Amino acid sequence: xxVEEVTQKAQALSVGDNEERKTVLTDSKDFDLKHPLNSKxxxxxxxxxxxxxxxxxxxxxxxxxxxxxxxFWAIQNAIPKxxxxxxxxxxxxxxxxxxxxxxxxxxxxxxxWSFQFKVxxxxxxxxxxxxxxxxxxxxxxxxxxxxxGVVINVRRSGFKIGxxxxxxxxxPLSKVGAKFKAVLQLDDSDTLEFFAHxxxxxxxxKPALVL
Amino acid sequence: xxxxxxxxxxxxxxTYDVAVNFDVDAFKAMxxxxxxxxEIADLFHQKxxxxxxxxxxxxxxxxxxxxxxxxxxxxxxxSTRKTSVVAVGDDGEPSPAFVAQETLRVKPNNKNIASxxxxxxxxxxxxxxTMSFNAFAALESDDEDQF
Numbered sequence: 001x002x003v004e005e006v007t008q009k010a011q012a013l014s015v016g017d018n019e020e021r022k023t024v025l026t027d028s029k030d031f032d033l034k035h036p037l038n039s040k041x042x043x044x045x046x047x048x049x050x051x052x053x054x055x056x057x058x059x060x061x062x063x064x065x066x067x068x069x070x071x072f073w074a075i076q077n078a079i080p081k082x083x084x085x086x087x088x089x090x091x092x093x094x095x096x097x098x099x100x101x102x103x104x105x106x107x108x109x110x111x112x113w114s115f116q117f118k119v120x121x122x123x124x125x126x127x128x129x130x131x132x133x134x135x136x137x138x139x140x141x142x143x144x145x146x147x148x149g150v151v152i153n154v155r156r157s158g159f160k161i162g163x164x165x166x167x168x169x170x171x172p173l174s175k176v177g178a179k180f181k182a183v184l185q186l187d188d189s190d191t192l193e194f195f196a197h198x199x200x201x202x203x204x205x206k207p208a209l210v211l
Numbered sequence: 212x213x214x215x216x217x218x219x220x221x222x223x224x225x226t227y228d229v230a231v232n233f234d235v236d237a238f239k240a241m242x243x244x245x246x247x248x249x250e251i252a253d254l255f256h257q258k259x260x261x262x263x264x265x266x267x268x269x270x271x272x273x274x275x276x277x278x279x280x281x282x283x284x285x286x287x288x289x290s291t292r293k294t295s296v297v298a299v300g301d302d303g304e305p306s307p308a309f310v311a312q313e314t315l316r317v318k319p320n321n322k323n324i325a326s327x328x329x330x331x332x333x334x335x336x337x338x339x340x341t342m343s344f345n346a347f348a349a350l351e352s353d354d355e356d357q358f
Binding site: 050064072084 | 213214215216217219220221223224225228229230231232233235238239241242244245246248249
């Protein structure tokens with residue numbers, strides 16, 4: 001469904017309203033009609049620890065939620081970009097109320113595609129934005145929604161972007177992985193790896209899938 | 212299921228900043244606070260960190276005076292160590308080294324020495340010389356070699 005179709009459908013919902021509703025396309029500043037997303041998305045932030053007495057639950061905190069494209073852009077334009085974040089920070093964008101943790105029921109039987117950028121200065125802000133757009137626009141997902149969320153880790157060793165899935169089914173995940181590799185603009189020589197969350201505690205675990 | 216391509220979503224990006232539904236200033240302040248903490252910590256670690264180990268493998272130059280070994284006609288080897296500094300007199304011969312001599316007055320610390328007083332008064336009697344020189348007895352003595 002294209003933007004025009006969604007806009008027309010949204011306008012058609014306003015029955016009895018003779019005044020033409022303004023969208024971001026007609027008035028970029030004062031628009032009152034928004035483009036809905038398929039899901040509510042919640043942005044989480046992992047605050048780097050600055051003391052010894054901070055637990056993981058203290059550091060991981062939800063920032064805000066959004067359900068429309070316009071709200072997404074408002075948030076995206078307001079918050080610091082990944083390159084502006086201090087080391088050990090994470091941004092997590094997860095569907096509905098799924099917590100960005102392995103223990104969450106929605107994640108427990110899934111895994112993640114991930115890639116770490118080890119080049120010196122990757123265009124990480126643009127790549128992270130592309131990943132966000134692919135996830136909230138559902139263009140990366142299959143018909144049976146596999147995507148739970150997307151994560152960026154800011155580390156000294158390099159930025160890492162991961163795509164969290166709800167299952168470990170090979171057929172749909174291979175398609176999702178191929179699209180994710182294109183979204184991150186990776187070369188054929190770059191290796192995208194999929195690990196099931198069940199093997200996350202095994203340091204010697206080998207990836208379940210490699211692209 | 213509504214799907215948006217990347218281009219469509221970029222098309223919907225507003226050109227103006229739109230108000231958000233959370234306190235973005237508090238969020239930015241928290242991140243700035245963490246960044247400032249990291250800067251201070253990095254500065255501390257730079258000052259307090261251990262010396263770089265880039266000099267490993269370079270040994271200090273210690274010039275050892277190797278003994279000179281001379282072998283005579285009979286095959287005997289003589290090891291002579293080169294003296295470091297030798298004073299030379301006017302005639303070219305090495306002059307005897309001047310060694311400064313100092314006289315030190317050493318005052319014994321009697322506090323730490325055990326008392327010389329006998330513990331038992333009977334020892335005083337025992338320590339007294341039992342024989343004193345008696346000139347008359349000496350004259351009467353047969354031993355010529357006594358004195």
